[in-house]
Amino acid sequence: MEERFMMQKQAYSIGIVGATGLVGQALRKLLRERSFPIKKLKLFASKRSAGQTLNGVLVERVKPHSFAELDGVFFCAGSEVSRELAPQALAQGCWVIDNSSAFRMNPDVPLVVPEVNPEALEGGARLIANPNCSTIIALMALAPLHKVFRLRECVASTYQAVSGSGVAATEALARELGAIAMGEETGALHYRHPIAMNVIPEVDAFLEDGSTREEEKMTEESRKILNLPELRVATTCVRVPVARAHSIAITAGFERPVSREIAEAILEAAQGLVFCKEPEGYPTPLDASLKEDCYVGRLRKTDVFEHGLALWVVGDQIWKGAALNAIQIAELMVGYKKRDA
Amino acid sequence: MEERFMMQKQAYSIGIVGATGLVGQALRKLLRERSFPIKKLKLFASKRSAGQTLNGVLVERVKPHSFAELDGVFFCAGSEVSRELAPQALAQGCWVIDNSSAFRMNPDVPLVVPEVNPEALEGGARLIANPNCSTIIALMALAPLHKVFRLRECVASTYQAVSGSGVAATEALARELGAIAMGEETGALHYRHPIAMNVIPEVDAFLEDGSTREEEKMTEESRKILNLPELRVATTCVRVPVARAHSIAITAGFERPVSREIAEAILEAAQGLVFCKEPEGYPTPLDASLKEDCYVGRLRKTDVFEHGLALWVVGDQIWKGAALNAIQIAELMVGYKKRDA
Numbered sequence: 062m063e064e065r066f067m068m069q070k071q072a073y074s075i076g077i078v079g080a081t082g083l084v085g086q087a088l089r090k091l092l093r094e095r096s097f098p099i100k101k102l103k104l105f106a107s108k109r110s111a112g113q114t115l116n117g118v119l120v121e122r123v124k125p126h127s128f129a130e131l132d133g134v135f136f137c138a139g140s141e142v143s144r145e146l147a148p149q150a151l152a153q154g155c156w157v158i159d160n161s162s163a164f165r166m167n168p169d170v171p172l173v174v175p176e177v178n179p180e181a182l183e184g185g186a187r188l189i190a191n192p193n194c195s196t197i198i199a200l201m202a203l204a205p206l207h208k209v210f211r212l213r214e215c216v217a218s219t220y221q222a223v224s225g226s227g228v229a230a231t232e233a234l235a236r237e238l239g240a241i242a243m244g245e246e247t248g249a250l251h252y253r254h255p256i257a258m259n260v261i262p263e264v265d266a267f268l269e270d271g272s273t274r275e276e277e278k279m280t281e282e283s284r285k286i287l288n289l290p291e292l293r294v295a296t297t298c299v300r301v302p303v304a305r306a307h308s309i310a311i312t313a314g315f316e317r318p319v320s321r322e323i324a325e326a327i328l329e330a331a332q333g334l335v336f337c338k339e340p341e342g343y344p345t346p347l348d349a350s351l352k353e354d355c356y357v358g359r360l361r362k363t364d365v366f367e368h369g370l371a372l373w374v375v376g377d378q379i380w381k382g383a384a385l386n387a388i389q390i391a392e393l394m395v396g397y398k399k400r401d402a
Numbered sequence: 403m404e405e406r407f408m409m410q411k412q413a414y415s416i417g418i419v420g421a422t423g424l425v426g427q428a429l430r431k432l433l434r435e436r437s438f439p440i441k442k443l444k445l446f447a448s449k450r451s452a453g454q455t456l457n458g459v460l461v462e463r464v465k466p467h468s469f470a471e472l473d474g475v476f477f478c479a480g481s482e483v484s485r486e487l488a489p490q491a492l493a494q495g496c497w498v499i500d501n502s503s504a505f506r507m508n509p510d511v512p513l514v515v516p517e518v519n520p521e522a523l524e525g526g527a528r529l530i531a532n533p534n535c536s537t538i539i540a541l542m543a544l545a546p547l548h549k550v551f552r553l554r555e556c557v558a559s560t561y562q563a564v565s566g567s568g569v570a571a572t573e574a575l576a577r578e579l580g581a582i583a584m585g586e587e588t589g590a591l592h593y594r595h596p597i598a599m600n601v602i603p604e605v606d607a608f609l610e611d612g613s614t615r616e617e618e619k620m621t622e623e624s625r626k627i628l629n630l631p632e633l634r635v636a637t638t639c640v641r642v643p644v645a646r647a648h649s650i651a652i653t654a655g656f657e658r659p660v661s662r663e664i665a666e667a668i669l670e671a672a673q674g675l676v677f678c679k680e681p682e683g684y685p686t687p688l689d690a691s692l693k694e695d696c697y698v699g700r701l702r703k704t705d706v707f708e709h710g711l712a713l714w715v716v717g718d719q720i721w722k723g724a725a726l727n728a729i730q731i732a733e734l735m736v737g738y739k740k741r742d743a
Contacts, residue, residue: 235430
């Protein structure tokens, strides 16, 4: 397929740092599908991946003045690269949307889910952080409920797809499963344990208090995005042998009395969210893969919190959990509205 | 292997109804391994499975006086069979340990996890119910903490293996995965959705309030076993593409102040439980398969409840979650103590 973009009255020169990774690939695909107004596209990658041509665009290494001719840059090559190169892109006049965790908790950097806190962009910041994938997916369901009922506390258990760990993890799952199908055994090819026919309660590094960085991210980023510094959150993040799309079982307590009927109406009306009303109509990761919307079902009242609700939310962590959310931030920043297909 | 049992001073004539299912098979294996004092073993199954010989024992259909010559009968053929035949076994003078949900919530029937509430057997009841598998595994970790800190509320999300749905589900997962490895697609062979490379938040039938019967069982049975009728529980039960062993992410609140150090000491001392102290030493279902003990790790403090702890518990749901627990109940009833190997 050719890399073609709508020429519009106003169009932008865009760079992608980390263009060959899973999020970089999704960024290119979704920028095209959403007809984001691009004048020129520059793709950057590491030494290992540079030199190839992707849909007619050469993948380059970043050079000292690579960003000077661009309007905006998406970073999706990890925290270290963002810490090193995002300041250069800003200094060369670009806006930056960073998919890494490098700047997320910096108080001067807006951390944005466009359906949840678009107002965070109003200060005119040029560096915007894209939240953690599980955080985005959880908040797509929690934030609309919070607006009405006021969120007070939340327990979340995740069922996270291996593609969240990158291409290598996805290939490792396929190879581990392939071996099992052949009656063989590979042992663990990517994680600490085999992921084929197993689940692993470890996502990202362990911290002093026994939680993982992923669990900490969900807590801290939710507090920042919802502007609820006192929000109490307990998460357990678990890798499951699913290729794509994260699922999250959420149990939340609110300040105000809740009813299932009103919660249903809120979730049905929420942007970017598909509410599955029938109990047996719940979403699974296979349903939510390669979808822009997040899906929520299994809505129940619970008395474990004073005003409690339980729900099950699923979203494509590479799309809404990363690339799509980043593009939606860019669309807000340049004032571009995607036309309905 | 031959079906041989230790002849002891006192030995018992035992029946297994549902002898050819996964739990029935595990019962036979574990009775043998634990040298349960058996004089005579009778195996019963449905019309479909009767007639075969298992390790030298003929599998029969139940006849009007089948139970008359027995001392005790294990039922693991589903609620309907238990409702029909358990009263006959009792009337013919047997004690009955029922693995189905038929009698669990009957106030006259003890619901027992031997490590948790052995005192429930003291009334001399002849019909004992074996709890739901997820309930047993969750309580193996929660009950010792409850004894010290007093459990007040609990949120649990399960990661349940397909063998919990029986042999057919296990074969369906293998066939779905095999097809994927061959680049083919089978669709859903057992559940409402494919389970290969997917997770399904539906275990057992849906109820009026949007929860499932499995979720209701975990709540009601925990209340009964712990003798905490007011216990607040919120569960989300999810099937994952794992062959064997259920995992449960638990977040619990207690009446008394908790500390990680004391919680660690309690879990280390608990019977039938292996505590994995190092954060990265957490258990996975592959580790816990075909093990008598349950495994607990990922212990953390949390402020989502006033005195809160989070943990991750894994156990073989066919062994401790069903067959082993039933045998341990029988051992208590006949006063038999397994000798250390």
